[in-house]
Amino acid sequence: MIRVVALTLMLVLTGTPAPATGPPPRTVSAWLPYWEPGAYRDALAHAGQLHTVSPFWYEATAADRITSHPGAGDREVIDGLHRAGIKVVPTVTESLDAEAMARLTGDAGTRATHVETLVRLASGLPYDGLDLDYERMNGSGSAPELVERVRTGFNALTTELCARLHALGKECAAAVFPRTAAREHDEGPVYDYAHLGRTLDRLRIMGYNLHDALEEPGPLSTPAWYDEILSYATARVPASRIEMGIPAYGWDHRTGDPARATHRTAREAEALRRRVGAPYALDAGSRTPHFGYTEDGRRREVWYQDARGIAAHLPVLRKYDVENTALWALDFEEPELWPVLAGRPAPAR
Known part of the structure; x- marks a missing residue:
């Protein structure tokens, strides 16, 4: 007892902080792709850092219909994640285009049907909430009038759904495309960040695919891009409600033929290298790894993201007081990423 008092007094007098007494905060959520057999084991292996896992299990195909992907509702997965102290907030995508979503969300009765369908899904199993990943409704090239109809309807949908989920003690989250002041009308035009920031518990910004499978080879993300994204987002959404989505994958391009890019997980890309x-x-500007190789006489170029690249992106999150990340996706990443997400230095190559 005397030694404990003496140690405490010494720490006070010297200004040395007392050692941490509890586990570090869980600051990572992650999507669990149903097609990756190791994703569930990966979640359990890193339970100390994960606060939420979102199995990619469901797709809304009509106002009153949600289809299930393989493994949806697996109680072994749900119960195992809960035993590990991880919330289970499954993801629902949508197959409806902008016009169909404008009709669904614009009619009060049809919208109520969809809300009820989602609430039944959230309540039918011991889920902790829902994550809406409604992307197709952005409708590339949609007329401004249609964009406005979908934006207004999606705002109403999230308002009503979140109220119902909150009444049940469940969380309400959504994944959105990144937006910046320079490209406000190009990226995810239907997402009203200010409204979603007031309504959702978590806004998950998909901070990847700056260059995607249909474009010329290039980085999936850059620190400068993250700065633009978070400058825009934090002006409209409390930083505590933002989860910055980070990639653990890349694209393997056939030079001169961007439509032929092949998806590679970070583990696959590094093994291929x-x-x-x-x-x-590591590209100096984007802080992302890349390499080239030749296959069947054709030159290929691979851009992906790894622990060293993510470590160079995380200071931008700290600049905007954004503490939470969302990993796309479990079983894509290399093991070295987890210490980086816990605040430790990236390993040398």
Whole structure:
């Protein structure tokens, strides 16, 4: 007892902080892709850092119909995640285009039917909430009038759904495309960040695909882009409600033929780099790894994201007081990413 008092007094007098007494806060959520057999084991292996897992299990195909992907509702997964102290907030995507979503959300009766369908899904199993990943409704090239109809309708939908979920003690989250002041009308035009920031518990910004499978080779994200995204987002949404989505994958492009890009998880990309004998290179501007190789006489170029790249992006989150990340996706990443997300330095290559 005397030693404890003496130690405490010494810490006070020297200004040395007392050692942490509890586990670090859980600051990571992650999507669990149903097609990755190791995703559930990966979640359990990193339960100390995960506060929420969102199994990619459901798709809304009509106001009153939600279809299930393989493994949806697996009680072994749900119960196992709960035993590990992780919330289970399944993701619902949608197959409806902008016009169909404008009709669904614009009619009060049809919208109420959809809300009821989602609430039944959330209540039918011991879920902790829902994550809406409604992307197709953005309708690339949609007329401004249609965009406004969908935006207004989606605002009403989230208001009504979140109220119902909150009344049941459940969380309400949504994944959205990143927006910036420079490209406010191009990226995810139907997402009203200010409204969603007031309504949702968590706004998950998909901070990836700056260059995607249909574009010329390039980085999935950059620190400068993250700065633009979070400058825009935090001006409209409390930082505590933002989860910055980070990628653990990349694209393997056939040079000159962007439509032929192949998806690679971070683990697959790094294994491929080693197999073809390409040197490790971290792009100076984007802080993302990339390499080239030749296959069947054609040149290929791979851009992906790993722990070193993410470590260079995280200071931007800290600049805007955003503490939470959302990983796309479990079983994509290399093990070295988890210490980086806990605040430790990235490993050397």
